[in-house]
Amino acid sequence: MNRQNSLFPGWGALALVRRNLLVWRKLLLPSLLGNFIDPLLYLLALGYGLGHYVGRMEGMPYLTFIASGIVASSAMNTATFEGLYSAYTRMAVQQTYLSLLATPLQIGDIVMGELLWCAVKGAISAVAIVLVAAFFGAVDWAWAWLALPIILLTGFVFGAMALAVTALSRSYDFFMYYFTLAITPMFLFCGVFYPLHSLPKLAQMLAGLLPLTHAVLLLRPLLTGHLPSQVPLHLAVLGAYGLFGYGIAAYLLRRRLLR
Amino acid sequence: MPTLPRLELCALHKNYGGRAVLQGVSLAVGVGECYALLGPNGAGKSTTIRCIQGLTPLTSGTILLDGLPLAQWPAGGHEFMGVVPQGDQLDPDFTVEENLWIYGRYFGLPKGQIRQRSRELLALMMLTEYAHRPLQVLSGGMRRRLAVARALIHAPRLLLLDEPTTGLDPQARHLLWTRLRTLQREGVTLLLTTHYLDEAERLADRVGILDGGILLAEDTPSMLIRTHIPGDVLELRRRDGMLPDPENWHEGRVAAAERAGDTLLLFDRDLDPARAHFAAEPQYQLLLRPATLEDVFLRLTGRELREEAS
Numbered sequence: 001m002n003r004q005n006s007l008f009p010g011w012g013a014l015a016l017v018r019r020n021l022l023v024w025r026k027l028l029l030p031s032l033l034g035n036f037i038d039p040l041l042y043l044l045a046l047g048y049g050l051g052h053y054v055g056r057m058e059g060m061p062y063l064t065f066i067a068s069g070i071v072a073s074s075a076m077n078t079a080t081f082e083g084l085y086s087a088y089t090r091m092a093v094q095q096t097y098l099s100l101l102a103t104p105l106q107i108g109d110i111v112m113g114e115l116l117w118c119a120v121k122g123a124i125s126a127v128a129i130v131l132v133a134a135f136f137g138a139v140d141w142a143w144a145w146l147a148l149p150i151i152l153l154t155g156f157v158f159g160a161m162a163l164a165v166t167a168l169s170r171s172y173d174f175f176m177y178y179f180t181l182a183i184t185p186m187f188l189f190c191g192v193f194y195p196l197h198s199l200p201k202l203a204q205m206l207a208g209l210l211p212l213t214h215a216v217l218l219l220r221p222l223l224t225g226h227l228p229s230q231v232p233l234h235l236a237v238l239g240a241y242g243l244f245g246y247g248i249a250a251y252l253l254r255r256r257l258l259r
Numbered sequence: 260m261p262t263l264p265r266l267e268l269c270a271l272h273k274n275y276g277g278r279a280v281l282q283g284v285s286l287a288v289g290v291g292e293c294y295a296l297l298g299p300n301g302a303g304k305s306t307t308i309r310c311i312q313g314l315t316p317l318t319s320g321t322i323l324l325d326g327l328p329l330a331q332w333p334a335g336g337h338e339f340m341g342v343v344p345q346g347d348q349l350d351p352d353f354t355v356e357e358n359l360w361i362y363g364r365y366f367g368l369p370k371g372q373i374r375q376r377s378r379e380l381l382a383l384m385m386l387t388e389y390a391h392r393p394l395q396v397l398s399g400g401m402r403r404r405l406a407v408a409r410a411l412i413h414a415p416r417l418l419l420l421d422e423p424t425t426g427l428d429p430q431a432r433h434l435l436w437t438r439l440r441t442l443q444r445e446g447v448t449l450l451l452t453t454h455y456l457d458e459a460e461r462l463a464d465r466v467g468i469l470d471g472g473i474l475l476a477e478d479t480p481s482m483l484i485r486t487h488i489p490g491d492v493l494e495l496r497r498r499d500g501m502l503p504d505p506e507n508w509h510e511g512r513v514a515a516a517e518r519a520g521d522t523l524l525l526f527d528r529d530l531d532p533a534r535a536h537f538a539a540e541p542q543y544q545l546l547l548r549p550a551t552l553e554d555v556f557l558r559l560t561g562r563e564l565r566e567e568a569s
């Protein structure tokens with residue numbers, strides 16, 4: 001059995017999570033401030049501004065509706081940023097991955113470590129929004145604690161997709177395409193700002209194939225006091241994206257690093 | 260070789276897109292032995308080191324650590340291997356000391372042990388006063404020393420050093436040599452690459468000369484010199500910048516000769532006739548000296564800097 005360069009994760013992943021956490025801690029204040037200010041702007045502008053005209057949506061105030069959507073999209077955005085820009089810096093600029101491969105850490109540990117960190121980063125920003133939304137009375141706490149594992153899973157999934165893109169990139173420029181072609185469409189069409197059934201049938205079906213849709217369909221009920229329906233389906237789609245994303249990212253990263 | 264081989268490279272081949280970069284490199288390094296790999300730029304030294312680390316998949320060949328193929332060691336044997344890569348690969352997000360701490364954690368070492376070893380290693384590499392400084396304030400040589408300290412955090416039995424002293428001042432080089440000799444006495448096996456031939460001569464038990472992915476020669480420094488250089492060396496240069504001995508007077512009159520840039524090197528047991536001949540010409544500068552490893556290197560790898568044939 002070859003015990004070199006395994007694509008399967010081990011405990012070494014946690015050492016990388018810890019490394020990233022230590023770096024983040026050094027920039028704690030500005031980073032946290034950003035996490036709060038960004039959602040605050042969205043909630044104020046859309047929740048109040050737009051909400052004034054929209055009124056209620058799906059039986060809840062628009063601010064409440066949109067807050068849960070932004071929790072999901074924020075986990076997506078933060079994890080994607082981490083999996084693209086920060087991971088690329090570590091991979092290509094700082095050569096952190098190469099120095100990790102000189103230790104007992106394997107490719108699998110690096111990928112798992114980065115993705116767990118993407119999940120944590122996504123969760124930090126998503127929880128910040130939950131807190132801000134709660135301040136405006138837009139959160140029902142009955143089932144809200146169940147949102148945390150879903151948020152972490154969402155961060156993991158988008159981190160995995162981003163890391164796969166990173167492993168293919170030759171420069172930071174490439175990432176704009178990924179945002180324009182993948183992240184922005186999901187942000188706009190996956191039920192963050194309006195319910196999916198307002199879209200034409202075909203668009204609804206397409207949106208059903210995208211991971212953010214399922215994150216929103218799980219998080220919105222949980223944050224507004226209900227249990228979601230079709231939980232196994234949503235978890236299965238997110239799980240599949242996470243698993244395939246992990247596999248592809250690990251494969252591509254090994255191909256890139258070991259030459 | 261003094262003892263059992265700790266590291267064995269068996270017929271390593273590596274191709275990059277059809278271009279052979281390693282063409283059957285085989286060598287063995289014993290427990291507590293220091294082996295220096297020399298070779299011109301692009302010879303395949305770093306590639307060899309990367310192969311041992313498992314960073315470069317081999318086209319064919321096997322690498323054994325303590326008799327067991329690396330592929331069968333947990334984590335490719337990295338628990339027992341320390342590496343100083345050609346680029347330092349230090350972590351710019353951390354201070355000097357944190358670099359050691361964080362690296363120790365990757366090996367799963369307990370915190371107390373890491374703290375203690377980092378203190379020792381920083382003192383050893385004369386970096387104690389920089390312990391809490393960010394990496395950016397370090398000079399190139401200090402970074403190099405930190406990279407060595409980092410490679411030693413888990414007390415490896417095999418230390419791979421890719422040009423460890425490039426950019427070090429003489430004091431720092433001596434410091435590092437002293438430390439490496441201490442490690443060697445403790446039984447650590449050293450494989451290093453270098454472009455400083457005096458370094459190889461002083462430090463290495465054995466030297467291998469690599470060129471174009473082929474190991475051309477391998478022996479103790481003194482045996483290499485004795486085998487490849489007949490006698491002493493006479494260096495000839497001209498004050499007017501012209502190439503010495505344009506008519507090749509030396510041909511047939513000395514045992515061997517080699518041109519290196521504007522210098523002509525003559526090798527023979529008796530160089531008196533040649534010295535007498537050129538001393539008569541006023542623009543010639545002469546230097547008669549004992550042969551060194553550098554002469555071996557120049558003879559074996561060809562005199563002129565070659566453009567990479569791609």
Ligand SMILES: Nc1ncnc2c1ncn2[C@@H]1O[C@H](COP(=O)(O)OP(=O)(O)OP(=O)(O)O)[C@@H](O)[C@H]1O
Nearest residue numbers: 259275280298299300301302303304305306307567
């Ligand atoms: N990833 C790669 N893809 C293609 N060719 C490569 C790659 N890495 C190294 N090479 C080639 O392999 C050859 C050996 O490179 P290597 O880095 O091992 O040389 P070296 O002996 O360490 O040289 P130097 O003294 O300059 O450090 C070079 O010709 C280099 O161009």
Ligand SMILES: [Mg+2]
Nearest residue numbers: 304305306345
């Ligand atoms: Mg090199």
